[in-house]
Amino acid sequence: MHVAMIGTGYVGLVSGACFADFGHVVTCIDKDGAKIEQLKSGGIPIYEPGLDTLVAQNVKAGRLFFDTEAAEAVKKADAVFIAVGTPSRRGDGHADLSYVYAAAEEIAGLMNGFTVVVTKSTVPVGTGDEIEKILRAKRPDADFAVVSNPEFLREGAAIEDFKRPDRVVVGTDDDRAREIMRELYRPLYLNETPIVFTSRRTSELTKYAANAFLAMKITFINEMADLCEAVGGDVQHVARGIGLDNRIGGKFLHAGPGYGGSCFPKDTLALVRTATDYGSPVELIETTVRVNDQRKKAMARKIMTAMGGDLKGKTVGVLGLTFKPNTDDMRDAPSLDIVPALQAMGAKVQAFDPAGATEARQLLRDIDLKEDPYAVAAGADALVLITEWDQFRALDLDRLKLLMNQPLMIDLRNVYRPEDMRVRGFTYVSVGRP
Incomplete structure (x- = not known):
């Protein structure tokens, strides 16, 4: 299948290289000309173990390409992924969707035949609806479906996470889009990876819920660490004692200086803002954000x-x-x-x-x-x-x-x-x- 990946940041580059390694023909597109030239010359703009080798192998095999122009790749594409940044907006904590909507505007004018437009970026609930409106307004004649397919990649282990994921979540009610997404991820069936098909809004919320829960788990064990220091306990033994319970699990129960990174701080804050906008506050997550900052x-x-x-x-x-x-x-x-x-x-x-x-x-x-x-x-x-x-x-x-x-x-x-x-x-x- 032909894939166009809009954005060559962490998610876009890893996802594009892995899809190419699955056997699909992938073009990764970015407006940053210097970054594209770096990729074409064999350089990797981010540090991720194994990514340089994966990219080089698939470029050599003729399955992975890089370009600053989207036209040719989008016209050929069975699926166009939006994998641009959604940083926290200054002042209110909402996700900045300007790059997502700009990508949708560009894609709209280039689609040719039935096209699946996939949001890989982490976006608030309802973003897929807005993308669909943008596409429909600009191309009322176009044949397309907008799908949510959130990423669950851990930095430092992203290739393994993409190729051997716990699950793949796909949000769509369109039968044709469902079949294309199945074909894109077909190699994972060999590993019996669960592919969860759900509605688009449910898929969007699943990503935020997953990250918020993990952030909450880290914050919980950090508070237990403080209590251990006060009473003379050992938090590592506490973590093992509760982690051996299958209902809890041992992952993300490592006490430390607080969570950071590109996902947890941004996504917990965005979930809080979304919940507030819909009049359904998430007080556990609000507390998680506050306690982690402290x-x-x-x-x-x-x-x-x-x-x-x-x-x-x-x-x-x-x-x-x-x-x-x-x-x-x-x-x-x-x-x-x-x-x-x-x-x-x-x-x-x-x-x-x-x-x-x-x-x-x-x-x-x-x-x-x-x-x-x-x-x-x-x-x-x-x-x-x-x-x-x-x-x-x-x-x-x-x-x-x-x-x-x-x-x-x-x-x-x-x-x-x-x-x-x-x-x-x-x-x-x-x-x-x-």
């Missing part, structure tokens, strides 16, 4: 307390800046709250992140970026582990101790065992553990 800010105070209450003239070494490992994404990362707060308290901050240096230079001021963890430790009065990259899991603790002004580690991801750190002579502070 938590990220509280982490700097936790660090200050561990360092004796005064950071003036002290050096803090930070390990990890991205919102999670295996990505260069720093959108709403806890580090964006923690680092400036430490600096405001008088600390000098030096840091290392395996993939986030370029973003960090743009988003964080006066931060001294180092080439490896040991350079970060040199002269530091404390090490703070913010992002749990694999290379931070087995550091040479004896070497760190020699390099630091004092052996203090504040581990916001509970990577290390408290007893091991004590044996090595470290003062060790973690989250939700005695």
